[in-house]
Amino acid sequence: MTRPADIYLRFLQLAEAVRGLPSLPALDPLEQRILECVGRAGLAKAQLSVRDLIHHAELGSPSTLHARLKSMREKGWIQLSDTEDTRRKQVELTQAALRHFARLSDCVVRAARRDG
Template sequence: MPGPSSSKNSAYIRFLNLIDVLDRINPGKKLDATEESLLNKIVLSAHQGQVMLVGDLISLAEFGSQATLHGRLKNLRAMGLIEMNADEDGRKKHVVPTKLAIKRYEELSKCLEKAVRAG
């Protein structure tokens, strides 16, 4: 079994290295695991044409408590990665990814494609 210094790294290891380089090129607040999971869920829902509500997101117990999730959504909004738009009566807030969030996933896709091609 090859060790960590093996010259034949898996595509996923190459991908992680490329993400690390990307993070250093574009410094800013790095997303924690909970923020990353929430943003993934928001982007996937938007891509599938589904409406994602704040209430839906803060009820995802597998990601943390409601207070934790509400705080992470506020962080994502402060970083410019999501927008929260109230519906007609103002009782429900729809969560949508911003252009900045979409650009982030495009950059991640490029890293993944490059890692796979390098194999």
């Protein structure tokens, strides 16, 4: 019999292996939080603009956020799309980022299966 924490710990082990794959450049912890925020908005089918992200105080100052968004675009994790208002940009995950989340999802499933 395994401890309930073992599933999560196996997931972390599998996820670390996925993060080591040569798909996209690594993210720093703040970029990872931004990516997860963008992913959650996409899951909720909500449009998320740069201005919306600025309102998340936990993501840092506007200049920090802009620098991270630029870095994440250059690394291939996010893309900015035009909206009806040309001054606003919508933040979206790239196909490569979606594939990354799919691989992490597989890790969750694999970790849970080993428990049963």
